[in-house]
Amino acid sequence: TNGVPKMPKPQYDPKFTDKVIAATGPHAHPRLAQIMPSLIRHLHDFAREVNLTVAEWSAAVDLINECGQMSNEQRNETQLLCDIVGLESLVDEITSKMLATSTAETPSAILGPFYRSDAPFLPNGSSIVQNLDPSIEWYDQAIADSAFLTGQVLAAGTGAPIQGAVVDVWHTAPNGLYEQQDSSQPEMNFRGRFTTDEDGRYSLYALRPVPYPIPEDGPAGRFLKMLDRHPHRPGHIHFIVSAPGYRPLTTQLYDDRDKYINNDAVFAVKDELVVTFQPREGDSNAKWSLEYDFILGRE
Numbered sequence: 001t002n003g004v005p006k007m008p009k010p011q012y013d014p015k016f017t018d019k020v021i022a023a024t025g026p027h028a029h030p031r032l033a034q035i036m037p038s039l040i041r042h043l044h045d046f047a048r049e050v051n052l053t054v055a056e057w058s059a060a061v062d063l064i065n066e067c068g069q070m071s072n073e074q075r076n077e078t079q080l081l082c083d084i085v086g087l088e089s090l091v092d093e094i095t096s097k098m099l100a101t102s103t104a105e106t107p108s109a110i111l112g113p114f115y116r117s118d119a120p121f122l123p124n125g126s127s128i129v130q131n132l133d134p135s136i137e138w139y140d141q142a143i144a145d146s147a148f149l150t151g152q153v154l155a156a157g158t159g160a161p162i163q164g165a166v167v168d169v170w171h172t173a174p175n176g177l178y179e180q181q182d183s184s185q186p187e188m189n190f191r192g193r194f195t196t197d198e199d200g201r202y203s204l205y206a207l208r209p210v211p212y213p214i215p216e217d218g219p220a221g222r223f224l225k226m227l228d229r230h231p232h233r234p235g236h237i238h239f240i241v242s243a244p245g246y247r248p249l250t251t252q253l254y255d256d257r258d259k260y261i262n263n264d265a266v267f268a269v270k271d272e273l274v275v276t277f278q279p280r281e282g283d284s285n286a287k288w289s290l291e292y293d294f295i296l297g298r299e
């Protein structure tokens with residue numbers, strides 16, 4: 001194809017990779033000693049397979065450096081770079097398969113780059129939608145998508161409700177922006193932590209989520225464009241559900257109305273996490289409702 005170099009197959013020193021692997025010392029960190037031979041072998045095989053040039057390797061180093069430079073506690077660009085090559089989803093899947101104690105557990109999904117660990121604790125039945133006002137450009141959509149979310153946090157195996165579990169939830173505004181990406185939103189908008197009652201139940205008002213493009217204003221987005229890929233994620237609501245004695249569950253729920261449900265730019269959708277919002281009658285605060293139980297595995 002045009003502009004792409006042909007691939008001659010030079011001969012390389014067959015002992016080079018073994019020499020690099022053998023440089024690891026006897027007192028190396030044990031897990032690193034276990035995994036580095038594989039990483040080195042795959043990296044070297046990859047570089048030889050594609051005849052990676054110094055210019056290309058250097059461009060990759062620049063890309064990763066640029067990701068690191070623009071990362072902070074509110075946005076993790078290196079993580080986003082991993083997301084678009086499916087690495088965060090793959091690692092999440094490996095981890096949950098390694099640690100699951102029961103097939104009943106709610107499947108996990110990736111954290112993503114926009115989590116904030118210090119969302120406010122709010123009472124059950126309150127709203128994570130702050131200062132909704134008709135002057136906001138997406139006001140009408142927020143009303144049309146207003147949703148009541150409820151469900152129980154349950155123990156895998158016994159199905160017992162877990163009292164005092166924390167449901168940490170976050171999603172974007174109808175403009176597709178998380179509050180820290182959008183100076184017009186109040187601090188911590190669409191974020192909150194809810195503590196389950198004696199029936200293990202949480203409840204809150206939120207919005208049906210909208211599809212949105214992952215940020216294209218940084219190196220990860222530039223890379224996506226170079227791959228001729230779209231940036232869209234299906235509408236999703238993030239959750240971290242935690243309780244003492246149980247493994248914390250990081251997951252996302254996806255709205256089945258979404259056209260990107262089978263075409264997620266970061267490859268995080270799982271069938272069990274796709275939900276159907278139901279029309280809600282007799283509640284002036286919500287046009288839709290969703291009931292979803294989270295099932296946690298033992299630590």
Ligand code: MBD
Nearest residue numbers: 083110111112113214266
């Ligand atoms: C997101 O909002 C997100 O949830 C993930 C996983 C990646 C990029 C943006």
Ligand code: FE
Nearest residue numbers: 112114236238
């Ligand atoms: Fe997200």
